[in-house]
Structure formats: C-alpha cells, structure tokens
Amino acid sequence: MNVASKPALDQATLDDRRLAKVSARDVDVFYGAKQALKSVSIDIRPNEVTALIGPSGCGKSTFLRCLNRMNDLIESCRVAGSIWLDGEDIYTSGLDPVQLRARVGMVFQKPNPFPKTIYDNVAYGPRIHGLARSRAELDEIVMTSLEKAGLIDEVKDRLQEQGTGLSGGQQQRLCIARAIAVSPEVILMDEPCSALDPIATAKVEELIDELRQRFTIVIVTHSMQQAARVSQRTGFFHLGELVECGETEQIFTNPRHKLTQGYITGRFG
Amino acid sequence: MGDHTMRAYDAELERLAQAITRMGGLAESQLDQAIGALVRRDSDLAARVVASDHQIDELEHEVQNLTVRLLALRQPMAIDLRAIVAALRISSDLERIGDYAANVAKRALVLNRIPMVEPVGAIPRMGRVVAEIIREVLDAYVENDADKALAAWRRDEEVDEMHTSLFRELITYMMEDPRNITACTHLMFIAKNIERIGDHATNVAETIHFQVRGTPIVGERPKADAIAPPPEAEEEIP
Numbered sequence: 001m002n003v004a005s006k007p008a009l010d011q012a013t014l015d016d017r018r019l020a021k022v023s024a025r026d027v028d029v030f031y032g033a034k035q036a037l038k039s040v041s042i043d044i045r046p047n048e049v050t051a052l053i054g055p056s057g058c059g060k061s062t063f064l065r066c067l068n069r070m071n072d073l074i075e076s077c078r079v080a081g082s083i084w085l086d087g088e089d090i091y092t093s094g095l096d097p098v099q100l101r102a103r104v105g106m107v108f109q110k111p112n113p114f115p116k117t118i119y120d121n122v123a124y125g126p127r128i129h130g131l132a133r134s135r136a137e138l139d140e141i142v143m144t145s146l147e148k149a150g151l152i153d154e155v156k157d158r159l160q161e162q163g164t165g166l167s168g169g170q171q172q173r174l175c176i177a178r179a180i181a182v183s184p185e186v187i188l189m190d191e192p193c194s195a196l197d198p199i200a201t202a203k204v205e206e207l208i209d210e211l212r213q214r215f216t217i218v219i220v221t222h223s224m225q226q227a228a229r230v231s232q233r234t235g236f237f238h239l240g241e242l243v244e245c246g247e248t249e250q251i252f253t254n255p256r257h258k259l260t261q262g263y264i265t266g267r268f269g
Numbered sequence: 270m271g272d273h274t275m276r277a278y279d280a281e282l283e284r285l286a287q288a289i290t291r292m293g294g295l296a297e298s299q300l301d302q303a304i305g306a307l308v309r310r311d312s313d314l315a316a317r318v319v320a321s322d323h324q325i326d327e328l329e330h331e332v333q334n335l336t337v338r339l340l341a342l343r344q345p346m347a348i349d350l351r352a353i354v355a356a357l358r359i360s361s362d363l364e365r366i367g368d369y370a371a372n373v374a375k376r377a378l379v380l381n382r383i384p385m386v387e388p389v390g391a392i393p394r395m396g397r398v399v400a401e402i403i404r405e406v407l408d409a410y411v412e413n414d415a416d417k418a419l420a421a422w423r424r425d426e427e428v429d430e431m432h433t434s435l436f437r438e439l440i441t442y443m444m445e446d447p448r449n450i451t452a453c454t455h456l457m458f459i460a461k462n463i464e465r466i467g468d469h470a471t472n473v474a475e476t477i478h479f480q481v482r483g484t485p486i487v488g489e490r491p492k493a494d495a496i497a498p499p500p501e502a503e504e505e506i507p
C-alpha cells in the first residue's frame with residue numbers, strides 16, 4: 001500500500017505564512033479540561049475555497065470558530081497558538097473582535113435569517129458597521145449583495161417580505177448575502193448545505209465558486225462530493241488533529257494518509 | 270482492501286476484480302493455445318481459439334456494466350475510484366489481447382494448409398515470454414503489487430528485441446527462397462500480433478501501477494534499434 005500513517009502535512013503550510021490570507025500555527029483549543037484541537041497548523045490561501053472534512057466531533061467547527069474568535073463567546077473555551085489574518089495576529093494585536101467578524105464572516109448550518117424583512121436582513125450588518133452614509137448607498141449595498149448571492153431575481157419584488165418566508169435554499173443564500181453585505185474578506189461556512197435539498201445545494205455551490213473571485217472561503221462539509229466539487233484545497237481532521245492537507249484533487253484521488261483514505265472511501269472504523 | 274461500512278460495495282468491487290482476473294486468465298490461455306495450434310499445426314485447436322474469443326468480449330461487457338453501476342451508485346473515491354477506472358482500462362487491453370490471440374489462431378489455420386517453414390521456432394519463444402509477462406501482470410493485479418507490475422513492464426523490452434530479430438530472420442528466409450514468402454509473411458504478422466499483445470500487457474502493468482500508487486510509471490523503456498519492423502500494420506483476417 002502506498003498510504004502511510006505519518007501525517008501528510010507538508011502542503012498544509014506555506015514557507016512564508018504572511019502570504020496566507022489566514023494562517024494558523026500550533027492552535028490548541030480546550031473546552032474546560034477537554035482538548036478539542038491539537039496543534040493545528042494550516043495556511044488558508046487567498047481566493048481559494050478550502051474544505052475541512054472529517055468525522056463528527058473531530059474539531060472542524062471549533063477550528064472554524066477560532067478564525068473569527070467566535071470561540072470567545074463560549075465560556076469554557078480556551079484557544080492557544082497563533083492565528084493571523086493578513087499577517088496580523090487576531091488574538092494579540094488588539095484587533096476589535098467585532099471588526100474582525102466583519103472581515104471574517106460566517107454562514108451557519110441552518111439558515112438563520114433574522115425575523116425581519118429580506119431588505120433588513122441584508123442591511124443589518126452595513127447599518128451596524130456604519131457602511132452606508134445614505135439610504136441610497138444602503139439600497140445599493142443591499143441590492144449588490146443580493147445579486148452576488150444569486151438571489152436578486154427571486155426577491156427583487158418582495159424585499160419588504162419576511163426573510164423567514166423564503167424557501168430553505170433561498171434563506172441560506174439570504175444569509176450569504178447578509179454575510180457579504182459587510183464586505184468581508186473571508187467567509188466561513190459551517191455545513192451550509194446540510195439543511196438544503198439537492199437543487200438548493202447546487203445553487204449554493206455554484207455561488208461559492210463565484211464568490212471565490214472576491215473572497216477567501218473556508219467551508220466545513222460532511223459531503224465528500226461537495227468538498228470535491230467546490231474546493232481547491234482540502235484538510236482532513238481526525239480527533240482534533242489535522243492529519244492531511246493538500247490539493248482537493250490529490251486528496252480525493254490519491255490521499256497519502258491511511259486515515260484520510262479510510263474516511264473518504266467510507267471505510268472508517 | 271475490504272471493510273467498507275457498506276458490505277455490498279465491497280462485494281461489487283470484488284466482483285469487478287474477479288471479472289478482470291477471469292478475463293486475464295482467458296486472454297493468457299487464448300494466446301497459449303493459439304501458439305500451440307501454430308506449432309503443432311492443430312487446426313481444430315486454432316478453430317476453438319477463434320470461436321472462444323466472444324467469451325472475453327462478454328466479460329468486457331460485464332466489467333463495463335459493473336463499472337458504470339459502481340460509479341453511479343457508490344460515488345467512489347481514492348483507491349476505490351482508481352480501482353474502478355483501472356478495471357475499465359485493463360478490460361479493454363485484455364479484450365485487445367484476446368483479439369490478437371484470435372488473429373494468431375486465424376493465421377495458424379492458413380499456415381497449417383501450406384508447408385512448414387523453419388523460423389516458426391522463434392515464434393513460440395516470443396509467445397512464451399509474452400504469456401509469462403501476462404501472468405506476471407495478472408499476479409501483480411491480484412496481489413495489488415506495483416513493484417511486480419513495474420518488473421513485468423520492464424520485460425517488454427525483451428519482446429521488442431525478439432520481435433526485431435525475428436523480423437530480420439524472416440526477411441532473410443524470404444530473400445533466400447521466394448517460395449517462403451507466403452508463409453513468412455503470415456509469420457511476420459503473427460510476430461507483430463504477439464508484439465502488440467506485449468504492448469497491451471505493459472499497458473495493463475502501467476494501469477496497475479496507477480491503481481496501487483496513484484501515480485504513473487515514470488521513465489521510458491529503452492526502444493529497439495534502427496532496423497526495426499515497420500510500424501503497426503493492423504490487419505483484419507477474413
């Protein structure tokens with residue numbers, strides 16, 4: 001067999017981590033005494049879609065939440081190691097977490113539109129961050145965000161209707177529009193399609209591929225096919241460790257670590 | 270490697286591998302028998318070889334159907350994906366090997382009706398080497414052994430050399446006595462068929478290497494010298 005049991009991580013990091021959009025080094029995460037991530041080092045490259053895969057509980061969401069300090073909101077959670085955004089340490093540089101989350105947006109598993117109109121859902125972030133000086137500017141942001149999220153044609157005549165009245169797939173694209181509206185640089189997506197039907201999923205995946213032009217995307221997914229379809233790079237987590245990271249094509253045709261191989265071929269045990 | 274959470278998936282992959290192994294066994298025995306028919310001037314045997322070719326074709330269809338089914342239903346990844354793609358490629362090489370073996374048998378039927386010529390002796394030597402390569406390649410397949418595949422792949426050079434020297438020998442016979450020309454021409458085509466079988470066997474070796482390692486064989490086999498036989502004269506025998 002060609003697969004080995006030593007970590008296949010030479011592709012995980014760049015020689016110069018400043019060239020990464022997001023760079024993590026030796027990240028440990030604890031929930032109380034329980035260690036959820038062990039010394040994770042990975043560089044997320046700009047304008048790429050990086051997929052994170054692995055069995056439930058391996059720490060994918062935990063890692064994603066480190067990247068915009070969402071873990072700060074969890075009482076018991078402690079993060080060690082360093083995470084940089086554009087060469088700046090997001091934990092120690094004094095960067096305001098609210099500002100950080102505007103630069104590093106997040107889309108969750110279940111579409112979670114606010115109980116507001118479609119318009120207000122998208123306008124929410126720009127208003128909070130004071131991104132528009134006038135109603136016209138805000139309209140502009142809302143419309144372009146809905147357009148970039150591929151939703152404009154479906155909602156342009158019903159902007160004043162409730163966001164929660166949309167279909168599941170439309171709600172998820174509304175959440176993407178909401179994330180885009182504050183002009184983030186990085187978008188984190190935690191199983192964004194797991195509540196969607198195949199057609200809605202296909203639309204979101206197509207959208208992800210387009211968004212890559214403007215944004216850097218990290219997506220956690222349970223669907224290997226989805227990771228294969230949307231990402232350029234894939235990282236495989238197992239029991240809190242990053243086991244293998246490389247070009248998506250290589251990971252799915254010729255993984256180097258036997259755990260990766262076991263997982264993606266459905267032989268995990 | 271078994272142990273899929275879906276046991277039916279393992280069973281289907283196993284069926285695929287078995288179909289390939291059966292095809293390979295048949296192809297090898299078709300070649301053996303075609304050469305036996307030639308050497309022993311046994312036209313009944315030659316006719317049986319020609320008549321048996323359809324069995325290999327049928328197995329190729331089985332492999333194709335299994336492959337399409339696996340791709341559609343299992344969304345195979347990594348080693349499984351490579352095994353399935355490899356099976357498809359190997360089955361088409363084995364099918365060609367079967368065709369060439371049948372061609373050899375058809376030529377044997379013609380040759381058995383005219384007087385024997387001497388260089389017929391070099392043909393079975395070449396045939397034996399090619400049959401051995403096929404066996405080694407099939408072993409490599411069954412054992413998932415990329416090194417074994419690589420070793421078999423390297424042996425194709427031997428076949429090319431034998432083919433070249435046989436070609437020269439046959440030319441010499443034809444120049445010596447024009448009455449040899451008909452028989453020697455048939456032998457030349459037979460030698461070419463066997464050489465092509467060797468090429469397909471090396472294709473299979475390359476595919477096995479890809480299946481096991483996920484990478485192609487790197488490097489070139491050294492090629493035969495300048496006084497080589499003419500390139501492919503892909504001929505149909507009525």
Ligand SMILES: Nc1ncnc2c1ncn2[C@@H]1O[C@H](COP(=O)(O)OP(=O)(O)O)[C@@H](O)[C@H]1O
Pocket residue numbers: 031036054055056057058059060061062063074076
């Ligand atoms: N808020 C939390 N409090 C305590 N433990 C948690 C919390 N969130 C996650 N964990 C634990 O951390 C580990 C990693 O979880 P998570 O990051 O959600 O994995 P994944 O997203 O890969 O399924 C699991 O063992 C999980 O139980």
Ligand SMILES: [Mg+2]
Pocket residue numbers: 060061062190220
């Ligand atoms: Mg999760």
